Amino acid sequence: MSDSASWSVQKSMVVALKSDVVLSSLLNGQSVFDHVPQRAAYPFISIGNAVARDWSMSTSESGFEHALTLHIWSKAKGKMQCYEIMNAVRRVLHDAGLVVEGHELVNLRFEFSDARLDPDGEIYHGIMRFRAVTEVAS
Secondary structure, three states: OHHHHHHHHHHHHHHHHHHOHHHHHHOOOOOEEOOOOOOOOOOEEEEEEEEEEEOOOOOOOOEEEEEEEEEEEEOOOOOHHHHHHHHHHHHHHOOOOOOEOOEEEEEEEEEEEEEEEOOOOOOEEEEEEEEEEEEEOO
8 A cells, every 4th residue: 555655645746846837947847757768858856765654543544654755956057956946846845735646645744955966076966855644545
């Protein structure tokens, strides 16, 4: 069950990100990928690790805690573009009331972000983590 809950949360997050006009403008289109195409144009967002843990209240109430990581990729000079995109992502997702297929979203919270220059010296890499809690829909 946790796999389908994780997939449903991810799909809902991607729909919300792709639907936001401001974020789409910052990304020059809808560049949010689960699997990044080989020649993806910068900047873009990729879906990273997703960890699910049991969060059941009892044997009859099944739930999951999800830790979801997003990566922001930019070739702009400096971190500013990463910060702008991360701020937009946080605005879209933090406390969002997403519809999660087959599950009820209890909450979706921003946990942390980090912006850094990759070792290649050309690409800025933003990392964001969100925590979601879901229950199986009744």
